[in-house]
Amino acid sequence: MTDQDGPLSPLSDTPESSLCYFVDEAGDPxxxxxxxxxxxxxxxxxxYFLLGKLEIEDPEDxxxxLETLRSA
Structure with a gap:
């Protein structure tokens, strides 16, 4: 079963969604x-120990x- 927005979950009639995120840490745990x-x-x-999470819509971009920034 599919929808124009993506595959449907077998548990509901709503399209499945994806969550993309980057995680980074600083300090020593x-x-x-x-x-x-x-x-x-x-x-x-x-x-200190810091943990951050960034939810994003376009992980490839x-x-x-980030790669461009690292090479600068």
Whole structure:
């Protein structure tokens, strides 16, 4: 079963949709040392950890623009 907007889900009569996203992180997600001791707030442990998500409609265009930016 198809529709002009795309394939129909077997669970509904509405077209399926796609979600495209890029995920990036900054900082160090390490919370424990190699012996399992909690090290947040101590020297050597990153003071920040950030996680970002960007929902996009045209992933190919964004990927091309990011590649151009990286090569500049």
């Amino acid at each position: 390490t919370l424990f040392n190699r012996t399992g001791r909690f090290i947040v707030g101590e020297e050597g442990c990153s003071g 964004l990927a091309g623009q």
